[in-house]
Amino acid sequence: MTIQFELNGQLVSADTMPGTTLLEYLRSEELYSVKHGCDHGECGACAVLINSKAVNACLILMHTIEGKKIETLESLSNHEHLHPIQETFLRAGAVQCGFCTPGMLLSVEALDREEGEITEESVKDALNGNLCRCTGYVKPVDAALKVLQKNKDEEVQS
Numbered sequence: 001m002t003i004q005f006e007l008n009g010q011l012v013s014a015d016t017m018p019g020t021t022l023l024e025y026l027r028s029e030e031l032y033s034v035k036h037g038c039d040h041g042e043c044g045a046c047a048v049l050i051n052s053k054a055v056n057a058c059l060i061l062m063h064t065i066e067g068k069k070i071e072t073l074e075s076l077s078n079h080e081h082l083h084p085i086q087e088t089f090l091r092a093g094a095v096q097c098g099f100c101t102p103g104m105l106l107s108v109e110a111l112d113r114e115e116g117e118i119t120e121e122s123v124k125d126a127l128n129g130n131l132c133r134c135t136g137y138v139k140p141v142d143a144a145l146k147v148l149q150k151n152k153d154e155e156v157q158s
């Protein structure tokens with residue numbers, strides 16, 4: 001089965017077996033920011049952006065992504081510069097073991113792309129599906145609020 005889609009800005013044709021999940025495919029392509037956690041849609045460690053929405057890749061079968069735009073954390077940063085969301089999380093001490101971090105960062109990026117006001121509630125809702133065993137969520141929520149409110153302020157001024 002051949003599927004065509006956009007992956008991190010590149011058009012891709014993938015030959016996959018029926019039943020292959022997007023998580024399995026992405027890790028086979030060495031996109032290791034996409035973590036293999038619960039495999040049941042419960043932890044958010046495998047979150048990616050599909051058409052700018054945060055989605056758990058372990059629940060997505062490859063045949064359903066035909067024509068869609070897939071982004072992993074690898075597309076947000078390069079090896080020389082951190083993305084502002086990454087930078088803010090690091091400075092805020094919102095990263096400990098880091099296993100949940102790629103999924104959290106993409107959930108924050110998805111919220112950033114939405115219209116509407118950024119509030120503590122909207123940030124908590126966005127991070128609701130990202131389980132973290134280490135941080136207790138206070139620092140990730142604070143970091144996300146800080147970077148998202150800064151981005152919205154810059155949008156208003158531009």
Ligand code: FES
Pocket residue numbers: 035036037038039040041042043044045046047056057058059
């Ligand atoms: S590995 Fe996909 S939600 Fe946990």
Ligand code: FES
Pocket residue numbers: 094095096097098099100101131132133134135
């Ligand atoms: S930082 Fe360790 S699971 Fe979140």
